[in-house]
Amino acid sequence: MHSPMEQFEIKRLLNFHIGSLDASFTNSALWMVVAVALATVVFVFGMSRRAMVPGRLQATAELGYEFIAGMVRDNVGNAGRKYFPFIFTLFVFILFCNLLGLVPYAFTPTSHIIVTFAMALVVFLGVTVIGFVRHGAHFLSFFVPKGVPLVLLLLLVPIEVISYFVRPFSLSIRLFANMLAGHTMLKVFGGFVVMLGLYAGWAPLAFIIAFTGLELLIAFLQAYVFAILTCLYLNDAIHLSH
């Protein structure tokens, strides 16, 4: 029987080496490509007819657009409008990676912390650059709480700075841990089905069916949380609000 962690193993499909850098095309990369391709198909084909009364695919595409557009408008305001394409892309990519990971034999790129951390780092660096571009050195006042005596500032400013640097970690750990835990759980209970056999294996099988439903919810919820936290960080940088 396979170990429950085997599903997360990275396998090289095509070998590429640039100098000492291993740039091989892996199963993780393959499923990211599949996610991007499928998302492109859904949104390009869905919107190709531009019907007044949308069909199923067009309704899906429009629903996703409106959902994220509303999120950006509510959380960042008008200033966030130009960052909408980025947040929408991020949301759709994570959502498709999460959902495709639930297909049997598929690989979940978002169950690897290096993938989620890379995305979180892009968000973190981008938001920091936006903050400095918009406010210059004044952006540093973000780390200084207002109305606090000078002595306490010596203690509070380092805490604020570290809180800021914790962001990419909490953002990436949240997504990766949810995916990793969910898929491991499914695999463990799948193992129970085989071990208990025809007589008692039905109970864990029923659990797996119910748990897959929960995993669908989590796949959506985690993409949502990633997008909305990006919005909140962006709002902090643009409006310097605590």
Place this chain on the structure above:
Amino acid sequence: METPERDPEGERQRLDDLDARLKKARGPEVRPTQDMRVSHRETGVAYRVLVDMIAGLLVGGFLGYWLDRWQGWAPWSLIGGLIVGFAAGANNAWRAIRVYSDQADKGGNRLP
């Protein structure tokens, strides 16, 4: 037997009457969906807070450990890093909760 031409006014009254009786039979109106949504939201906030605090500890601990290795201050910067990291995590958690409670006060239904 029913006559072919019905009285629309009487029809409506009959339906209103039926509606009223149905409402009475169902008892006072409750909205379970509303409660479900609130509890869902609270679960989301709880998860966020948990991860925030753990990440704070991890980052603080890692910084302290790295400073120990680099400057040879063992174990003091690890201890200090863990304390500051915990404070940072609690700070982030507090902020997440405050956003949520502000929205709850406003009666909004948005997830923070």
